[in-house]
Amino acid sequence: MSDKHHRQIYQPNREYAKDARIKNMCEYQDLTRWAEEDYEGFWDSYAKEKIDWIEPYHTVLDESNTPFVRWFEGGKLNVAEQCVDRHLDVRKNKAAIIFEGDRGDKQMVTYLELYYNVNKMANLLKNEFGVKKGDRVVIYMPMLLESAYAMLACARIGAIHSIVFGGFSAEALRDRIEDAEAKVVITADGAYRKNKPYMLKPVVDKALEGKTPVEKVCVVERNGEDITWVPGRDYSYNELIKQQSPVCAAEPMDAEDPLFLLYTSGSTGQPKGVQHNQAGYILWAQMTMEWVFDVKENDTYWCTADIGWITGHTYIVYGPLAMGATTIMFEGVPTYPDAGRPWKMVEEYKINQFYTAPTAIRVLHKMGENEPAKYDLSSLKVLGTVGEPIDPPAWKWYYEEIGNSKCAIVDTYWQTETGGHMISPLPGATPIKPGCATLPLPGIMGEVLNPETGEKVEAYEGGYMCVTRPWPSMIRGVWGDPERFQKSYFGDVVKDGKPVYFTGDGAIYDDDGYITITGRTDDVINVSGHRMGTAEVEAAILKHDDVAEVAVVGKPHELKGEGIFAYVVLKTALDDAIYSDNIDMMKAINGVIKKEIGNIAVCDQMLFVPGLPKTRSGKIMRRILRAIAKGELITQDTSTLEDPSIVTTIEAMV
Numbered sequence: 001m002s003d004k005h006h007r008q009i010y011q012p013n014r015e016y017a018k019d020a021r022i023k024n025m026c027e028y029q030d031l032t033r034w035a036e037e038d039y040e041g042f043w044d045s046y047a048k049e050k051i052d053w054i055e056p057y058h059t060v061l062d063e064s065n066t067p068f069v070r071w072f073e074g075g076k077l078n079v080a081e082q083c084v085d086r087h088l089d090v091r092k093n094k095a096a097i098i099f100e101g102d103r104g105d106k107q108m109v110t111y112l113e114l115y116y117n118v119n120k121m122a123n124l125l126k127n128e129f130g131v132k133k134g135d136r137v138v139i140y141m142p143m144l145l146e147s148a149y150a151m152l153a154c155a156r157i158g159a160i161h162s163i164v165f166g167g168f169s170a171e172a173l174r175d176r177i178e179d180a181e182a183k184v185v186i187t188a189d190g191a192y193r194k195n196k197p198y199m200l201k202p203v204v205d206k207a208l209e210g211k212t213p214v215e216k217v218c219v220v221e222r223n224g225e226d227i228t229w230v231p232g233r234d235y236s237y238n239e240l241i242k243q244q245s246p247v248c249a250a251e252p253m254d255a256e257d258p259l260f261l262l263y264t265s266g267s268t269g270q271p272k273g274v275q276h277n278q279a280g281y282i283l284w285a286q287m288t289m290e291w292v293f294d295v296k297e298n299d300t301y302w303c304t305a306d307i308g309w310i311t312g313h314t315y316i317v318y319g320p321l322a323m324g325a326t327t328i329m330f331e332g333v334p335t336y337p338d339a340g341r342p343w344k345m346v347e348e349y350k351i352n353q354f355y356t357a358p359t360a361i362r363v364l365h366k367m368g369e370n371e372p373a374k375y376d377l378s379s380l381k382v383l384g385t386v387g388e389p390i391d392p393p394a395w396k397w398y399y400e401e402i403g404n405s406k407c408a409i410v411d412t413y414w415q416t417e418t419g420g421h422m423i424s425p426l427p428g429a430t431p432i433k434p435g436c437a438t439l440p441l442p443g444i445m446g447e448v449l450n451p452e453t454g455e456k457v458e459a460y461e462g463g464y465m466c467v468t469r470p471w472p473s474m475i476r477g478v479w480g481d482p483e484r485f486q487k488s489y490f491g492d493v494v495k496d497g498k499p500v501y502f503t504g505d506g507a508i509y510d511d512d513g514y515i516t517i518t519g520r521t522d523d524v525i526n527v528s529g530h531r532m533g534t535a536e537v538e539a540a541i542l543k544h545d546d547v548a549e550v551a552v553v554g555k556p557h558e559l560k561g562e563g564i565f566a567y568v569v570l571k572t573a574l575d576d577a578i579y580s581d582n583i584d585m586m587k588a589i590n591g592v593i594k595k596e597i598g599n600i601a602v603c604d605q606m607l608f609v610p611g612l613p614k615t616r617s618g619k620i621m622r623r624i625l626r627a628i629a630k631g632e633l634i635t636q637d638t639s640t641l642e643d644p645s646i647v648t649t650i651e652a653m654v
């Protein structure tokens, strides 16, 4: 079956749909209508059903100080209790987390064991390090069970965690530690990648050099490599944990107390500390786990993300545990020892829901086309993708070879700021189209709006992806910068006189009202599903002494989705510099990027140009640079540029 524009439509698997939580489009529409007609009643009903409140709330939604909204005011809860304690009656011996190490080592913790481990870590933080409610704890960890314990331990005592992805450099870690004024860092000596140890603790040591708000560092000893211990500051988790009591009272938290910060890139300036609060976040994490992945009591679910990103937060730890599921945590890389590793794991653990990024699918396809056939993948019921648009060839391979043409693909569109899924198919209900996130989930007022008029756009017109009403798991603030919060998300689109949440993404409706995300409209690029601000990369490049000016743009990349392309103006001509050629220079600049941000931000291509196309007021015309990088014809008027000839000069150099 295909739509009016000949896009193939795949109907949900009828057999599967019989037992799905949402079984057909009528059920989807009923829920959507309910939310539209009685928004607060809809959320009230789910909040009462899904959360075990310590004290009930008195107000569902307070919009009096919009966009600083408050959900479930008056209510008290504890997120660690939601994720662990409340399952002990019925799921005490059920596997909560299954860990598989890079080298194939395995560990499983039941809900009861998770309870003890979280409590012990909570006691450690409280009693040994003096962590109190509201304190910030930075978690700079590889994928380990202890990473989940650390998150839940913070939640248990009311500390605010801020996880920094293990691939970030010491400088990037330092910035995040300082911005959050973290008191404690939880890290590991290192971990394993492709059967080799790699190190994290030395990065922490470097990040803490000089003045730092950090008083204590807790080190999980994973790979046993030699590290430096700073007396009075660094403590071994493995030693201290032995002395901790397995019982720790959970702190009753206000519904709107902060739960965690997660730094993410914006189009300008430094990364911002996206703040998520308690009740709304955990409610939507659980609801979307149930609706979108439709995980059942005996299922085993695997999300391949890293806990350093929002996907790891919501869909490895909080969402699965809130619903009492079995979640897999994987330390390694999907292509080691070969590109059949994930499929081997699917067979071995009989995984039912598998969630990954399009980049991983493209790499697994390219490096291991014949691998899936070697394994029994028949346990799979739902396949998910996240983080970037998925191209139809990758989608088709995933659908046919991994899902055997019987599993729904849920192309989940969301962001660090949204806390959970916003637009996604429901596996038992939504007819799907490759590369299309389809429809907003019930309760999410997602609309594609015309940025000028604030009106909903017609099919194929294209507009800005907005959310017109606050939802429970939405970002509550940018840490320490309320103005930036307001300006970043509520400045661009006004509907019926009210500023609405703008995601930063462009989108388009088709005739069926399905939404396809067309990518960022701002200066944010998406490299392998990782979000990068061009401004951040530019700021790093400018730290190289020989660089005078730089402009960074995204360029389509076969595997990564987008690659980073930098136009660099040097202070002195290359010949005069100490570098023998462009490649040397590029290496040197990428070295600076690695130091300032990390490997994830290194440039794929660098062009050394004599100047940049700028308007007379000095604004760099990135649109032109993006077009040149893509090899497109320049159609726009360049006569208003300060120096129009620079465009042809650069074009000739590519």
Ligand code: PRX
Pocket: 264, 310, 311, 385, 386, 387, 388, 389, 390, 411, 412, 413, 414, 415, 416, 417, 437, 503, 504, 505, 517, 519, 520, 526, 529, 530, 531
């Ligand atoms: O551009 C959109 C893209 O990823 C951005 C959010 O990045 P981040 O906050 O790092 O969160 C990634 C994981 C949720 C969005 O603004 N994006 C995310 N999911 C999709 C997507 N683009 C297209 N399709 C998706 N399914």
